[in-house]
Amino acid sequence: MPRRALFAYPKTMGSNETGTPPRPRPRLDAYVTGVRDGDRAMLARAITLIESRQRRDRAAAAKLLQRLLPHTGGAYRIGLTGSPGAGKSTTIDQLGTNLTARGHRVAVLAVDPTSQRTGGSILGDKTRMARLAADDQAFIRPSPSAGTLGGVTRTTRETMLLCEAAGFDVIIVETVGVGQSEVAVANMVDFFLVLLLPGAGDDLQGLKKGVLELADMIAVNKADGDNVDRARRTANDYRNALQILTPPSPNWRAPVITISGLQNIGLDALWHQIESYHDTMTKSGEWQEKRREQAVAWMHDLIEARLRQALTDDPAIAEKLKGLEARVRAGELVPSLAAEEIASALGLSALATGTAEGER
Numbered sequence: 001m002p003r004r005a006l007f008a009y010p011k012t013m014g015s016n017e018t019g020t021p022p023r024p025r026p027r028l029d030a031y032v033t034g035v036r037d038g039d040r041a042m043l044a045r046a047i048t049l050i051e052s053r054q055r056r057d058r059a060a061a062a063k064l065l066q067r068l069l070p071h072t073g074g075a076y077r078i079g080l081t082g083s084p085g086a087g088k089s090t091t092i093d094q095l096g097t098n099l100t101a102r103g104h105r106v107a108v109l110a111v112d113p114t115s116q117r118t119g120g121s122i123l124g125d126k127t128r129m130a131r132l133a134a135d136d137q138a139f140i141r142p143s144p145s146a147g148t149l150g151g152v153t154r155t156t157r158e159t160m161l162l163c164e165a166a167g168f169d170v171i172i173v174e175t176v177g178v179g180q181s182e183v184a185v186a187n188m189v190d191f192f193l194v195l196l197l198p199g200a201g202d203d204l205q206g207l208k209k210g211v212l213e214l215a216d217m218i219a220v221n222k223a224d225g226d227n228v229d230r231a232r233r234t235a236n237d238y239r240n241a242l243q244i245l246t247p248p249s250p251n252w253r254a255p256v257i258t259i260s261g262l263q264n265i266g267l268d269a270l271w272h273q274i275e276s277y278h279d280t281m282t283k284s285g286e287w288q289e290k291r292r293e294q295a296v297a298w299m300h301d302l303i304e305a306r307l308r309q310a311l312t313d314d315p316a317i318a319e320k321l322k323g324l325e326a327r328v329r330a331g332e333l334v335p336s337l338a339a340e341e342i343a344s345a346l347g348l349s350a351l352a353t354g355t356a357e358g359e360r
Contacts, residue, residue, distance in 0.1 A: 026051070033234045038167045040139055047141060050158045054287060065158060068165040073099055073291070075107075076274065077162045078147065079185035080213070081175045082195030087221040088174055091130040091195060091261030096129070098267055100137040100172055107168035108132065109159055139168060152303065157188050157298055179227045186214040188294060190287065191274055196238070198231040212238075213245055215254050224265060225257035231258045237272050241253050251284050252277060 013262055026045065034042025050061040083090050089110070096106040108129065119249070133137045141159060160171050174191060175181040186192045194215040212218075218238050223231035239256045247253045259266030281287035312318050324341060327333040 003082070009284045011272045017285045025057075025060070028063055028067065035068060035162060035166050035354045040166075043139065043162060043166045044141075046162050047155075047159050050155045055203045058360050061158070065161060068161065070165040072161045075160070075169045075171045076191065076278065077189040078161060078170065078172045078274065079175070079189035080172055080195065081182050081185060081192075082221070083197070084176070086195040086323050088195055090218075091221060091259070091267075092172055092174060093129040093132045094139055094261050094264050095170065095264070095267050096132040096170075099271070100132075100135050105137075105139075105168045106132070106172065107141070107160075107163040107164075107166075108172045108174065109141050110305065115226070132262045133314075139163065139166075141166060144231055182211050187297060190281075190290065191216045191275075191277055193270075194218045196234060198222055198227045198234050212241065213248070216252070216277060217254050217270070218268070219270055220256070220258045221261055224260040224263045228258075249281070249286055250282075251286065253278050272280060276353055297299050306347070311342070318344070320345055 025040070031046050031049070034048050046064060049057055049064065052058065052061070073279065080088055082093065092108055092110070099106050110129070130142060133140060135294070156173060160173070163171050173185055175185050181194075182194075192214050194211060196218060198220060218235075220231045220235045220238075235256045235258050242256065244252055257266055257269055257273070260268055263265070278287065281290070302349060310317065311321050321342060324333065324338040328335055328338050
């Protein structure tokens with residue numbers, strides 16, 4: 001009987017809600033060896049380490065990622081989005097099961113519905129992806145969507161690297177499909193798949209134009225039973241809509257297909273398109289270039305995040321920021337001068353055109 005895929009919700013390494021002492025952190029070598037050996041329990045602990053906000057853990061996480069970097073990059077990174085009810089989890093469950101049957105190892109970074117009141121998870125991915133959850137070749141990492149960009153956590157990119165180092169060759173990042181989450185995911189994956197429902201294309205209101213431009217493929221899901229004809233019409237509507245958009249690559253125009261995740265219809269064709277995309281873009285060099293540019297963009301995102309963190313890490317700067325916010329809110333100070341004061345306090349005087357004091 002196959003082992004069950006590991007489920008582990010994030011916990012802070014340095015704290016324990018029960019008041020019991022935290023587990024001792026493994027040494028860096030133990031993390032590296034465990035992840036490289038495909039030890040899923042150690043992989044889960046490594047992910048928990050990189051999710052920690054403690055300074056000590058963040059420093060250790062950076063060293064761990066650097067050690068594992070030579071062993072990353074070998075997976076298909078697939079982003080999947082769609083409105084609630086589009087059948088994302090059902091499709092991932094069946095597609096992932098199909099892929100593991102072919103010898104692939106599949107990691108799913110899944111968004112778990114979150115209570116707006118408590119911030120806790122409502123449903124576990126164990127119930128949403130039951131077959132994949134029982135698959136020995138699968139790893140599912142649920143992450144509550146509260147406080148994140150459409151469920152895309154600040155460490156999703158790093159988690160992908162850990163999964164690659166652990167030997168997973170297909171990584172699927174699921175989003176809740178709201179706000180700017182689609183853009184965030186598209187900027188960290190190789191292939192961006194959008195799921196639609198039959199009928200969503202009647203007035204072309206199922207997706208915003210921006211999401212259409214991001215899509216490397218559109219799949220109209222639930223194309224079974226009485227929905228087959230309606231799904232085909234929806235697919236045709238979106239094919240026509242895509243004709244007026246300029247594709248990001250001259251070598252690939254996003255196909256539109258119909259599938260049924262529930263009935264396992266069209267998923268082989270879906271995977272064939274992903275492999276075709278990989279072959280086409282690798283041959284042109286665009287696959288490699290896209291990853292390089294994503295890595296640089298990731299660096300800039302982290303720099304920005306670190307600068308923002310500095311505003312709260314230093315008590316004096318945090319207090320100064322609070323005072324400046326009050327003055328801006330009261331209409332006593334223009335935001336540009338307030339920003340210059342903070343830049344000066346952070347030692348970033350080169351950013352300022354003149355300190356606030358010099359302008360008074």
